[in-house]
Amino acid sequence: MRNKCGVWPVLLVGVLAQGAWAVEPAEVNFDPINDADRAEALPSVEVAESVEKAATFSGSTSVIDKQTLERDQVFTVNEALRKAPGVYVRDEEGFGLRPNIAFRGQNPFRSTKVLFLEDGIPFNFAPYGDNDIYYHPPIERYDGIEIYKGADLTQFGPQTINGAINYLTPKVPTTPGGFVSFTGGNRDYLNGHARYGGMVKNVQGLDAVGGVVDYIHKEGMENRDNTFAVVDDANLKSIIDFDARNRLTLRGDFYHQDEQGAAFGLTDAEYRKLGARYNPDKNASFINDRWSTSATYEHSFNKDVTLETSFYWSAYERNWWRQQNQFPTENQCSSRGIANYVQNRENGIAVDMNDCNYNIGRKRNYETWGIAPTLHAKHDLFGVESHLDAGFRAHFENQYRRQIQGSSPTARDGTLLENNQRFADAYSGFFQNQFIWGNWTATPGVRVESVSYQRKDVRTGIAGGNGMTEILPSFAVTYSPIDQATLFFGIHRGFAPPRVEDSVNNANGAAVEIGPEISWNAEFGVRARPARGVKAEATYFHNDFDTLTALGTVGGVDTPVAQGKALYEGLELMARADLGDVFGWAHNPYAQVAYTWLPTAETTSSFHCLTDSGQATGSSQNATFTRFCPGGNVFGSAAGKRAPYAPENLLTATLGYSYASGFDAHLEAVFVGEQFADFMNLNSAGDLPLDVGTTAQRNALIKSGQFGKINDYVVVNFASSYKVRKDLTLFVSMKNMLDNTYIVDRVRGIQPGAPRLVQAGFKYEF
Numbered sequence: 020m021r022n023k024c025g026v027w028p029v030l031l032v033g034v035l036a037q038g039a040w041a042v043e044p045a046e047v048n049f050d051p052i053n054d055a056d057r058a059e060a061l062p063s064v065e066v067a068e069s070v071e072k073a074a075t076f077s078g079s080t081s082v083i084d085k086q087t088l089e090r091d092q093v094f095t096v097n098e099a100l101r102k103a104p105g106v107y108v109r110d111e112e113g114f115g116l117r118p119n120i121a122f123r124g125q126n127p128f129r130s131t132k133v134l135f136l137e138d139g140i141p142f143n144f145a146p147y148g149d150n151d152i153y154y155h156p157p158i159e160r161y162d163g164i165e166i167y168k169g170a171d172l173t174q175f176g177p178q179t180i181n182g183a184i185n186y187l188t189p190k191v192p193t194t195p196g197g198f199v200s201f202t203g204g205n206r207d208y209l210n211g212h213a214r215y216g217g218m219v220k221n222v223q224g225l226d227a228v229g230g231v232v233d234y235i236h237k238e239g240m241e242n243r244d245n246t247f248a249v250v251d252d253a254n255l256k257s258i259i260d261f262d263a264r265n266r267l268t269l270r271g272d273f274y275h276q277d278e279q280g281a282a283f284g285l286t287d288a289e290y291r292k293l294g295a296r297y298n299p300d301k302n303a304s305f306i307n308d309r310w311s312t313s314a315t316y317e318h319s320f321n322k323d324v325t326l327e328t329s330f331y332w333s334a335y336e337r338n339w340w341r342q343q344n345q346f347p348t349e350n351q352c353s354s355r356g357i358a359n360y361v362q363n364r365e366n367g368i369a370v371d372m373n374d375c376n377y378n379i380g381r382k383r384n385y386e387t388w389g390i391a392p393t394l395h396a397k398h399d400l401f402g403v404e405s406h407l408d409a410g411f412r413a414h415f416e417n418q419y420r421r422q423i424q425g426s427s428p429t430a431r432d433g434t435l436l437e438n439n440q441r442f443a444d445a446y447s448g449f450f451q452n453q454f455i456w457g458n459w460t461a462t463p464g465v466r467v468e469s470v471s472y473q474r475k476d477v478r479t480g481i482a483g484g485n486g487m488t489e490i491l492p493s494f495a496v497t498y499s500p501i502d503q504a505t506l507f508f509g510i511h512r513g514f515a516p517p518r519v520e521d522s523v524n525n526a527n528g529a530a531v532e533i534g535p536e537i538s539w540n541a542e543f544g545v546r547a548r549p550a551r552g553v554k555a556e557a558t559y560f561h562n563d564f565d566t567l568t569a570l571g572t573v574g575g576v577d578t579p580v581a582q583g584k585a586l587y588e589g590l591e592l593m594a595r596a597d598l599g600d601v602f603g604w605a606h607n608p609y610a611q612v613a614y615t616w617l618p619t620a621e622t623t624s625s626f627h628c629l630t631d632s633g634q635a636t637g638s639s640q641n642a643t644f645t646r647f648c649p650g651g652n653v654f655g656s657a658a659g660k661r662a663p664y665a666p667e668n669l670l671t672a673t674l675g676y677s678y679a680s681g682f683d684a685h686l687e688a689v690f691v692g693e694q695f696a697d698f699m700n701l702n703s704a705g706d707l708p709l710d711v712g713t714t715a716q717r718n719a720l721i722k723s724g725q726f727g728k729i730n731d732y733v734v735v736n737f738a739s740s741y742k743v744r745k746d747l748t749l750f751v752s753m754k755n756m757l758d759n760t761y762i763v764d765r766v767r768g769i770q771p772g773a774p775r776l777v778q779a780g781f782k783y784e785f
Contacts, residue, residue: 064193064194065193066191066193068268069317070139070187072165072185073167073185076167077169077170077460077462077495077497077509078167078171078507079168080169081104081105081166081593082165083102083163084162084163085162087102088162088164089740089782090738091738092202092738094115094752094754094776094778095115096115096118096155097118098736100120100164100166101613102611104591104614104669105123105615106120107124107664107669109764110770110772112241112242112281113242113243114241115155116248116250116276116278117155118130121664123168123181123182123560123589123617124562124589124617124620125665126663127664128766129151129570131151131152131570132178132180132181133152133178133183133184134146134177134182134183134184135183135184135186136184136185137185138187140313140315140391144309144333144387145387145418146387147177147443147516148416148442148443148516149441149520153337154276156272157250159235160189160233160252162188165184165187166183166184167183167185168560169495169507169542170462170494170511171509172493172511172513173493174410174449176468177447177468179513180515180536180538180540188233188254189256191217191218191257191258193217195216196215196785197215197231197784198783199213199783199785200212200213200780200781202778202780203780204776204777204778205777207238207240208238208239209238210235213234214233216229216230216232217229218258225259225260225261225262226260227259228258230255231256233252233254233255234252235250236249236251237249241280242771242773242774243282243298244297246279246298247278248277249276249277251275252275255270255272256271257270265316265317265318265319266316266317267314267317268314268315270312270313272310273308275307275308276307277305278304278305278306278307279301279305281303281304281339282298282303283344283345283346284724284764284765284767285297285768286364286367286722287724288365289364290769290771292367293369295774296771297369299369299370299371302373302428303340303342304341304431305337305339305340306338307335309333309334309336310334311332312332313329313331314329315328315329315330316328323397324395324396326393326394326395327393327394329391329392330389330391331387332387333386334384335383337381337383337385338381340378340379340425346767351377352372352377355375356377357370365722372428373428374428376426377426378424378427378428378431378433379423379436380423380425380432381422382420382421382422382423383419385417386417387414389412389413389414393411401454403454403455404455404456405453406452406455408451408452409449409450413446414444415443416443416445418441418442418519420439420440420441422436423435424436435478438476439474439476439477439525440474441474441523443519445470445471447469448467449464449466451463451464452464458498462493465492468514470516472485472486472523476525483528483530484530485523485531487516487534487535489512489514489537491513491514493512495508495509495510503549505547506544507542508542509542510539510540513536513537514536515568516535531629534566537566538563538566538567539565540560540561541562542559543559544557550601551601552600552601553595555592555595556593558590559589560588562586562588564586567582567583567585568581578647578648578653578654579648581626581629581648581656582626582629583622583626585620585622585623587620587621587662588618588619589617589618591614591616592612592614592615593614595609595610595611605678607676609676610672610673612671613672615668615669621658621659621660621662622656622661622698623659625656626652626653626656627651627652628653646711647711649710654699654708656699661695662695662698663696664694664696665694665695666691666692667692667694668691670688670689671687672687672688672690673685682740682741683738683740684738684739685739686737687735687737687738688735688736689736691731693730693731695729696728696764696765697725702728703728704723704724704726704727707721707726724765724769725765726765727765730761732761732762733759734755734759734761735756736755739751746784747781748781749780750782751779753775753776754778758775760772
C-alpha cells in the first residue's frame, strides 16, 4: 500500500481561506535591451498572462527575453543560461538535449540541483523521486527564461536549494499572425520552426477564444563522430476568456528525440591520440518521448483577490541502449568479442564496437501529475499595505525502470536484469506576506514539504517505503532609497528531497537513513539604473549546507551516494550599457557582462557513503564500494577541500553594435575557470594515491580520463542579424568561432566541448 496523509485536505482548506496577492508589474532585474525594438516591426499585441513572476520578486533574479534569444541566435539552453550570473552550465552531447545546470557552485551533473518550471508549472518528469533531467525541449520553443534565486524560492519546490528556471511559452496574440524560420549550418545542421496563433472575440457567449501552435524540427551532428540527433517538438496553448473574471488556459505538447550514438567519455590516451571527436559508440541509441498537458483556471473575485488553480500531467519514456556506460569499471566487451578492449582504450587504440556482442538497454517510464491551487490578494488586514501569496500542491510520481542485456551490438531486447517500480507522493503548502512601508518591503514566508516513497522489485516482490516532512522558513527585505536603486536581502531554508532509489534499499525494502539536502541560504545585493541605458545588479551569496548530497560517480568512479557538509560563498555581477540610449544616438555601441566569483566552495566535512541505499548488488560491486569508501567516507573527501565541478570564475562578456534600422552584430566571450573533477582535488590523474586499490587498479584509474583538473577555457561566439524589411530578418552566427578544443567533464571519462558551428537563416513574419 502506498502511504497517504489525511491531514492535507484540512490544510488545503485553511490555506485557501488565507488568500494571496495579485501579481503587479515591477522592474525586471535583468532584461537586456533589444536594439531591434527601435526598428520598424510588425504590430504584435499579445494577451496579458500571469506566468511572468520575476518582476514581483524581492531577491536576485534574471530574465532572458525573447529579443535576446532571437538576436543572439541561441542554439541551446546552455548557451542561453550562460548569459545570467550565478549559473554554471556544462555541455554534454552538444545539442542541449541533456543539460547540466547548477547555481552558485553546485555540481551541474544532470541538473539534479535545479527546479524547472514551464509557465510556473513543474517541468521535471520526477522532481521528488528522480530529479535527473534527461529531457529538454528546444530552446526555440520559448519566448523567455526567468531565473529565480533567493528567498522567493519558497513559493516553489521541491528543489529550493539555490535556484529555479521558469520557461515562458509563447503568448497568444490578439490578432492572427505568426512566422516561419529556417536555419542551416555545418555538421548537417537544420532547424525549421513555424508558429501561428490569434484570438477571436465574442464567440458563443464567451468574451474571447484563441490559441497558438508551435512546431520545431531540428537535426544535426553532435559534438563527436558517429553521433546524430533528430528532434521534433509540438506545443499548443489555448486561452478561453469566459468573462472579465474567468479565464482557462490549456496547454499540451509532444516531444520526440531520436539520438544515434550517445557518446561515452574518452580515456586520456584516446583524447590525446585519437582526438576530441573520436567516438566508437556508433551502436548506441537514445530515444525520448514525452507527452504533457496542463490546465490553469483563473477566477478573480474582485480586483484584489484571484484564485489560480493548475492541473498538470506528463508521461515520459526513455529508451537508452549503449554498449558502454562507464570506463574502466564496465568492461563487458573484453569477454564478448574484443579481447583487448580495455587495454586498447587505455592505450588510445581505436576499437570497433561492432565486434562487441553486448548491449544494455536502460528503459524508463515516468508518469507525473498534480494539482496546485494558489490565491493572490492585496489587503491591509494588519493596518499595513500587504500582498499575500499562499498555495498548496498535491503531486504524484510513478517510475517504471527496466534494464535489459542484449547479446549483439545492435540488440534491442534480451535478458531482463532489473524490473523496478518507484513511487513518490508529495504534499506541500506555502505562505508569504509582503508588508509595504513606503520605500521598504518585508516578506516573511514558510513552506512545508511532506514526501512519502515506495519502491518495489518486481522480480523478487521485495518492497518498502520511506518518507519525510520539512518546514522551510524564509524572510526577505528590500529598500529603495532612490528611484534608481534598490537594496535587497533574503534568507531561506533550502531543501531538496533524495531520490526514491537512495531512500529505500532494493535488496530488503528497508528505509535508508538518508535525509534531504538542507541548507541556510542568504544573499544581499543592489540593483540599479544610474542612467538611461545603464543598469547593473550585484549580489553577495552565502549558502551553508548542513547536508549536501553527492550522487554516485561524481568525484569518484563507482562511489555510492554520499552526504556531507559544505559552504559556498561568492559574488554575482550583471551590468549592461547601451550608449545609444545614454546619448540619444541612432547608432548604439553596447556592452554587457555576467560574472560569478566563487572563492569559497568548500567541503566542511568528509562525505559519508550511504552503502545501504540498495545500489550495491553482488560481491564485486560491494568490494568496489568499499575500495572507494575507506572507513565509510568517499576516498579523499575531507574538510577544507574544494568541491568538485565548482569553478571559481565564470564570465560571459558581450561587445556589440546595433543601428535603428534593424541591424545588430556582436561578439560574445565565455570564460570558465579551472575546476577539480574529484573530492581529492587532484591536479593530474598521476597524483592518484597509491592506496586506491592494487597497482593494476590504480593504473586503470589513471588512464580512465576521470581524474585530474579540468583546465580553464574560452569560447568566442559571433552573431549578426538584419531586418531587411518589417516582415523579414536575415541572420548568421558562429558558435565557438575559433574552434577551440577543451574538456568540460570527466564524470564518465573525458567529454569535450562543442566544435565550431556556423549557421545562417531567415525569419519571415506574417
